[in-house]
Amino acid sequence: xxxxxxxxxxxxxxxGSPPRRSGTAPWPVVLVFLLxxxxxxxxxxxxxxxxxIRFSAYxxxxxxxxxDWVGLQxxxxxxxxxxxxxxxxxxFIIIALSLLLQIPFAVALAVLLTRxxxxxxxxxxxxxxxxxxxxxxTGVVWRQILRPNGLLDVMFGSVGADGLTRxxxxxxQIALYSLFFVLSWKYFxxxxxxILAGLQLIPxxxxxxxxxxxxxxxxxxxxxxxxxxxxxxxVSVFLSxxxxxxxxxxxxxxxxxxxxxxxxxxxxxxxxxxxxKSQFGYASAVSxxxxxxxxxxxxxxxxxxxxxxLEGALTG
Amino acid sequence: xxxxxxxxxxxxxxxxxxxxxxxxxxxxxxxxIVVPLTFSLFGGFRSNAQLASDPVGLxxxxxWANYQSALTDANFYRQVGNxxxxxxxxxxxxxxxxSLAAFVLARYRFRGREAIYILFTLGLxxxxxxxxxxxxxxxxxxxxxxxxxGVAMPQAAFGLPLSIVILRPFFRSIPKDLEDAAVIDGCGAxxxxxxxxxxxxxxxxxxxxxxxxxxxxxxxxxxxxVLGQADQWTLPLGINNISTTYVTxxxxxxxxxxxxxxxxxxxxxxxxxxxxSGLTAGGVKG
Numbered sequence: 121x122x123x124x125x126x127x128x129x130x131x132x133x134x135x136g137s138p139p140r141r142s143g144t145a146p147w148p149v150v151l152v153f154l155l156x157x158x159x160x161x162x163x164x165x166x167x168x169x170x171x172x173i174r175f176s177a178y179x180x181x182x183x184x185x186x187x188d189w190v191g192l193q194x195x196x197x198x199x200x201x202x203x204x205x206x207x208x209x210x211x212f213i214i215i216a217l218s219l220l221l222q223i224p225f226a227v228a229l230a231v232l233l234t235r236x237x238x239x240x241x242x243x244x245x246x247x248x249x250x251x252x253x254x255x256x257x258t259g260v261v262w263r264q265i266l267r268p269n270g271l272l273d274v275m276f277g278s279v280g281a282d283g284l285t286r287x288x289x290x291x292x293q294i295a296l297y298s299l300f301f302v303l304s305w306k307y308f309x310x311x312x313x314x315i316l317a318g319l320q321l322i323p324x325x326x327x328x329x330x331x332x333x334x335x336x337x338x339x340x341x342x343x344x345x346x347x348x349x350x351x352x353x354x355v356s357v358f359l360s361x362x363x364x365x366x367x368x369x370x371x372x373x374x375x376x377x378x379x380x381x382x383x384x385x386x387x388x389x390x391x392x393x394x395x396x397k398s399q400f401g402y403a404s405a406v407s408x409x410x411x412x413x414x415x416x417x418x419x420x421x422x423x424x425x426x427x428x429x430l431e432g433a434l435t436g
Numbered sequence: 437x438x439x440x441x442x443x444x445x446x447x448x449x450x451x452x453x454x455x456x457x458x459x460x461x462x463x464x465x466x467x468x469i470v471v472p473l474t475f476s477l478f479g480g481f482r483s484n485a486q487l488a489s490d491p492v493g494l495x496x497x498x499x500w501a502n503y504q505s506a507l508t509d510a511n512f513y514r515q516v517g518n519x520x521x522x523x524x525x526x527x528x529x530x531x532x533x534x535s536l537a538a539f540v541l542a543r544y545r546f547r548g549r550e551a552i553y554i555l556f557t558l559g560l561x562x563x564x565x566x567x568x569x570x571x572x573x574x575x576x577x578x579x580x581x582x583x584x585x586g587v588a589m590p591q592a593a594f595g596l597p598l599s600i601v602i603l604r605p606f607f608r609s610i611p612k613d614l615e616d617a618a619v620i621d622g623c624g625a626x627x628x629x630x631x632x633x634x635x636x637x638x639x640x641x642x643x644x645x646x647x648x649x650x651x652x653x654x655x656x657x658x659x660x661x662v663l664g665q666a667d668q669w670t671l672p673l674g675i676n677n678i679s680t681t682y683v684t685x686x687x688x689x690x691x692x693x694x695x696x697x698x699x700x701x702x703x704x705x706x707x708x709x710x711x712x713s714g715l716t717a718g719g720v721k722g
Contacts, residue, residue, distance in 0.1 A: 149625050150546045157537035157556075157596055160529065164571060164593035165559055171570035182573065229465065232458055243462050245708060246469050252704040252711065254654030256672035257697045260679045261476045264686055271475050271491045278492060305468070310715065317716040368565045369656045373676060387565045394569050395661065404569055411566050418561050 169411065175404035182400035194405035204406065207377075207384040214300055214364045214385070222304045223356055226311035227349070231341065233312075234319055244316070248309035255306070259373030262302045263289065289375055292382035299374060299383050306370065307363070311356045318352025319345070358421050365414050386410045473697075480506075480691030487686050502691035512695065514667060515674040522584050522591075522659070522670060523652035529592035530648050531641060534599035539629045541600065542607035543615065553604070559597035564590065564658050572661050586662045587670075591652055599644045602714060606640045607633060643714035646707045653700060671696050 176195070179188040198204050229247065233240050250258065265271040266288035273285040288298040322345060330340040368387035371377060377384035377392065384392075386406065394403035479487055480502045481495040490496075506512055540546075541553050564571070571590055572581075580586030610633065618628045634641070656672045663669055669677070675696050679689045704711065 147546060150540050150544060153536045153540040153625070153629075154552065156533040157600070158552075160533055160589065160593040161556065161559065161596055164574070164590040165562070165567065165596075166555075168567040168570035168574050169562070171573065172567065175570060175573075229462075232462060235458060237455075237458060237462060240462075243466060245705070246466055248708075248712065249473075249701065249704060250469060252650060252700055253697055254656065254672050254700065256654075256656050256675050257693055257700075260675055260689060260693050261472050263679070264479065264690060265472055265475060269488060271471075274491050305472075309469075313712050314716050317712075362561055366563055366565050373656070373679075390565075391568065391657070394572075400569060400573075407566055407569055411562065414561050414566065418558075 172404040172407045172411070175401050176408045178401040180401035180404075181398045182394070183398075188401075190401070194402045195409070197402060198405055198409060203381050203384065204386075204389055206381060207386050207389040210296055210383060211365055211367070211385050213296060214303065214367065215361050217297075217300050218304070218360045218364055219357060222308050223311055223353065223360060225304070226308045226356070227315050227353065229308070230312045230315040230319055231345070233316060244313070248313050250306045251310045253306070255369035256373050258302065258306050259370050262305070263374055266298055266302075290379055292379050295375060295379060295383050299371060302374060303367070303370060307360075311360065314356050314359075315349065315352055318349050321352075322348045354425055358418075358425070361417055361421075362414055365417065366410065386413075476690045476694045476697070479687060480694050482687050484685060484687050487690075499687070502687045503695070505688065506692045506695050511666075511669075511674060512692070515669050515671045516699070518584065518663075518668060519653055519670040519672075522587050522655075523649045525584060525588035526591045526595065526652045527645050527648045529588060530595045530599055531645060533592065534596050534644065535603055535634065535637070535641065536629070537596070538600045538603035538607055539633055540625075542604045544625075553600070556597050556600045559594065560601065562594075564594050564655075568657060568661065571658075575662060581662055582664050582668060583662075584668065587655070587659050588652070590658060591655060592648075595648050595651065598647065602644060603637070603640060606637055610636060639710075643710040646703075646710040647714045650700070650703070650711065653703075 175186070177189060177191055178186050179190045179194070180186055233244055237243070268287060268290065270288075272288065276282060276284045286294055289295050326344050326348070327340045330344045331337075335343070366387055367385050368391065371383055371385050371388050372391070375383045377388040387410065390403050390406045390410065393399045393406060475491065478495055479491065481498045481500070482491070483499050486495060486499075537556070541549060541556075575581050575586045575590070580589070614632060615628060618632055623632070654672065655670070656676070659670045659673055660676075663673065666677075675689075675693050678692050682688055
């Protein structure tokens with residue numbers, strides 16, 4: 121972006137003539153290098169996203185020719201459908217719970233693991249392990265644990281806490297929260313590792329200095345470590361929000377969005393509309409909505425929260 | 437007398453309730469992670485009656501039939517094979533495409549460079565789920581449905597953003613002097629990329645390869661929609677199918693699931709360093 125010389129002039133410069141601007145390359149060379157990535161990206165990322173904007177304006181079952189133009193009707197229908205509105209609210213409940221519980225928990229554990237505990241390497245390795253398991257494995261195993269008379273209920277029963285047993289995944293009142301627990305089980309380790317990496321960037325001298333100045337452990341954490349950890353936490357929060365907005369796999373495997381849509385997310389609603397009800401046009405509108413929400417969150421976050429942290433990281 | 441300060445007594449002397457609390461918390465969390473995994477492992481060794489009456493503790497008696505039937509099931513091996521092929525093809529597509537692109541995006545100035553880079557980084561925001569519908573239709577139009585390539589190519593495309601975001605700063609950090617020396621030696625752009633940059637970036641490339649393999653191995657939605665025929669299924673599709681077809685045969689489900697998670701866990705314990713450093717590289721930057 122900084123160069124203003126037309127790239128074609130570059131080839132006219134005799135080789136080795138000083139001062140040579142070796143950082144500039146003629147367009148054809150650049151293009152050849154970029155081609156494989158751009159082709160893949162254009163064909164399987166950009167083109168489909170552009171297509172979904174087009175499909176969203178049609179009433180279409182995915183097979184017949186695109187003829188039934190309905191304008192913005194699909195969007196109006198989506199926002200008029202209580203199930204979709206509910207699904208949006210589920211996404212936002214998951215976001216809120218993640219920010220209130222999952223990330224503070226991850227921060228706490230990361231800080232805990234910086235203490236000089238025996239076996240902390242093992243703890244770290246194991247805490248992160250669920251992140252490596254597939255959503256399908258996670259969902260299938262937890263479904264067996266949370267089913268009626270499953271492992272959890274039996275464990276409650278064996279300590280005399282029968283009163284605590286619930287229909288964890290079958291009761292629409294609590295299924296979403298059970299699901300959130302499973303999501304946290306799988307993903308907190310990722311945030312913990314991220315924050316651990318952030319903690320390693322903070323020089324230990326700072327906390328030592330604070331403690332020499334008479335700060336308690338908590339004061340040192342609250343006024344020295346936490347502010348310095350800010351950038352990492354903000355990235356963690358961002359990834360958590362984006363992940364929650366688009367949550368599909370684990371929900372689908374664990375509950376399929378049920379019972380009675382009580383755990384449906386925008387993405388499960390989308391797949392359900394498209395592949396079970398053959399409402400491709402309508403589902404495209406839903407995917408455009410998810411897309412726009414993610415984009416808005418990203419732009420907003422980039423603009424107001426991450427700006428100072430990622431200066432040079434994401435854009436340079 | 438010094439012998440009396442044996443480790444046990446000194447340990448009790450320095451007993452610190454706060455430290456004990458930290459250990460207690462760490463161990464409780466560890467149990468929350470480990471219990472579901474061991475439940476699955478041991479569950480595969482139980483009968484369904486045992487699972488219903490006493491899912492806690494060790495199996496009694498140990499039933500081998502569940503693991504046996506999973507291990508003699510040709511579908512299981514076919515699914516492992518399919519998962520492997522798709523993971524390998526995805527990686528073989530991502531590595532060259534991402535490294536070539538990141539190389540020019542890092543080392544050369546040209547008009548539109550930042551725009552192209554931002555275009556790629558935007559992809560970080562959109563996993564397959566958002567574009568799955570039109571992607572499905574694109575694959576149908578191009579005849580890639582029911583083909584491993586129909587999974588591998590989109591996966592590679594969606595893997596480009598993270599790979600490029602990891603690679604570009606790394607390529608940037610390689611000193612300019614090296615490039616000048618290469619140019620004086622008559623190295624063209626491609627020679628420089630191939631014989632200087634790639635060998636130097638082996639650790640980063642292996643990180644990307646590991647992340648790509650893990651992502652592909654675990655992928656669910658895309659294979660679910662693309663691979664319609666049972667003999668093309670990957671492991672996650674196989675597990676999902678078993679768990680929804682034989683709903684009541686919990687022991688068989690758990691045996692199959694446990695076998696499927698073993699390769700992932702083994703791979704994780706081997707490649708832990710790459711996985712963690714790769715995933716944190718994008719997030720934590722000073």
